[in-house]
Structure formats: structure tokens, C-alpha cells
Amino acid sequence: MGRPREFDDTAAVHAAMEVFWRKGYEATTTQDLCESTGLGRGSLYNAFGSKRQLYEAALRRYSVIGPQGQLEILERPGSVKDRLRALMVWCVDVDMADPERRGCLAINAAMDASGRTSEIAELAHKQFVRLEQTICHMMAVGQSSGELSSERSPLQAARFFQSAYYGLRVLGKVTDDRAALLDVIEGTLSAL
Amino acid sequence: MGRPREFDDTAAVHAAMEVFWRKGYEATTTQDLCESTGLGRGSLYNAFGSKRQLYEAALRRYSVIGPQGQLEILERPGSVKDRLRALMVWCVDVDMADPERRGCLAINAAMDASGRTSEIAELAHKQFVRLEQTICHMMAVGQSSGELSSERSPLQAARFFQSAYYGLRVLGKVTDDRAALLDVIEGTLSAL
DNA sequence: CGACTTTTGTACAGTACGTTCCAGAACTGG
């Protein structure tokens, strides 16, 4: 009971997520958050408590919608290598097409010293582990079908791939050299 | 002529670098910089102009002292693989030993949206290219000696390694799992 | 020594920050 909310919580968190993604934690002001969500300060603090808690909520939302694009690519038909390549190429395309170079919010949150509390680090880590497991499963499938080399365990192969993948996104932050990024992709895939 | 500086410019930039490294650009205050350098605001602004310019100076200083440890490891005797392994293991050790998880300042600067001007991105990019070239040279040596596979070009191999290396440092920001990081290392090396 | 130049510390300006507070609005259950 009481007066009902005039806004949609999820939409507000989503709008906040976009700002944090673009500017990082510290550089995002409460004013930015009010403008992007369309809420007054009262509503914002009443609903989310603090800038920090809203940041956590934004990261949790990212953990829901962020992997959707990834998973959609990885679940397409085709060989394991082709699907992993598609994932990486897609990231390159996204990064190169974005003049702001926002990259991946989970990685940004993991790297951003100002916003990194143990909770934030844990949220980012969880997403890392989730990707690791997804890839690990694919590696196991590829190995048992004979497509991939079995000299490494699936887990080791997954961790190796994941690392190259994150490195790719770091490089994507500062380079325009698509060919260099494609080198990374082909180098990574030929190692599997 | 005029009154001489009472402080050492390099030492001041170094102190500033440590703060930016620990807290990131936006979260570092001019007060922090005064305290860490021991300078008053007057001296600080007289000598460096602005927080942003000091940040650039700090990153330039990092580009001098940061690679020293890396190069020292890579120039030691031994096979190419052993030296690359030593580099990665050293990074894992450094990251795990640091409760603040400062990581690599060049990577942090590349990722930090708040401090990333085109100049900063370029400075970070330059360091990335420098490492790429160093590794590329090692790859060429390893390939011509027969130690490493020649199925990839040295440049492609270097870019691939570099990417895995950066990914390793991203993972090192949020995990305590040394075994996972060692998996990355061995997975990367076995691909060369 | 004395004109000139640069550095130093501090006080200050002006703004912007995260958060709290509150009066009134909007709704519910009785």
C-alpha cells in the first residue's frame, strides 16, 4: 500500500547502468543518474539507497543482459571454433563501432579502482566464472568430438581462451587497428 | 634564475603516479597529490599545471619504470618459452601479493573511462605497441631457432601472447585463484 | 646590495558533490 511508484525499477537501473558504463563509477554524478533515469533525488535514494548500491544493482542487471548477446552467438550451430571466432569478432565489431569505447561493463567494473568494493569485485568475478564454465563446456564438447586438441584439459583451455578474450577487450579500448585484433583472434583459435 | 625548486620533479611525479595507480584518475584528489608529493598546491600547480597534466606525466613516468621489470625478466638467459613464462608468473606473483590489486597502470589508464583523453589513450597504446614489438622479436628468434612453431607469423604470435597476458592481468584483479592463473599461463605457452 | 624572477604556503573562490529532509501528492484499507 501507499503511493505507487511512478517508474519502472528495471528501466531505472538500466538507465543508471548505461551511465556507469559510459563514465565509470566515480565520474558518474547523482545528477547524471537523476537525468538518465528521469527520477528526482528523493525517488532515487528512496528506491536504491545510495550511489554505490545503485552501481551494484546496475552491475547485477548487466550480468543478466550482458551475457545474452554472447550466449546467443555461442549457441548458434557450427563448430566450436567457428562459434568462438564469432564471439570474438562480434566483440571487435562492437568495440570498433563504439566511439566511446565503453567495452564490457563487467571488465570495467573489475578494473575500476574507485568503484571496486569486495561486493563489486565478487559480482564481476561471478560473471567471469560463468563465462569460464560456458566455454569449458564447449571445450569439452569440441574435444570429445575430435575437433579440438585434447592436450589441455577443457578447463585449462577455457581459462586460456577467456584470458585472450579479455585481453582482446583491453586492446580494443585503445586501438583502431582491426587487423591487430583479428590477429589475436586467429592466433587464439589456432591454439585450440 | 629565480628561486630554485625545493623538490625533485621526478620524485614528485613518481609519488603522484603511485596515488593515481592506487585510486585511479577521478578518485584521486588534489589533496591526495599534495600529501603524497609533499608539495603545497601552489607548487603543484606551478610545476605541473593541472591534475590532468600531472596524470599524463605520471603515465609517462610509468612508461619508463614500468617496463624495466618486464624487460629484465625477458632478457634473462633461457628459452623463449621459459622467459615468457617467467614474465607471466611474475605478474601473477605481483598481483596476488598486492592486497590493493593495483595491477598495471598502463592497462588501468587504458580502461579508466574518467581519465581517458586521447592523449592518455595514446600513451597507453604506445606502451602496448612497445611490448608487442619486444615480444614479436622474441617470437622471431624462437621460431628461427626452431623452439617455437612457425605456423603463425611472429607478429601474430606476439599479438596473441600479448592479449593473453593482458587478460591475465584482468583476471588477477578479481581472483585469488592462483591455479586458474597458472592454467592461463600454461595454456598460452603450450600454444606457441 | 638591489632589481628581477621564480617558488612556496595559504587563503580563498566558486562550484559541485552525495545525501538528507520535508511538505505535499497519491494511493490503500477500513
Add this chain to the structure above:
DNA sequence: CCAGTTCTGGAACGTACTGTACAAAAGTCG
């Protein structure tokens, strides 16, 4: 329709921020 509850928008608060002003200090050169 009234008492109770929650939400809203914005004003208000205290603090902290980057950057400037300036007078005194500490040198140099003739």
C-alpha cells in the same frame, strides 16, 4: 472519507573539489 503509508520533487546541507591569488621567501645577475 479518513487514517495510514509510501512516493515525489526539490530545496537545503555540509563537505570537498579543482584551480587561483597573492604576499612572503629564496634565489640570480650585474
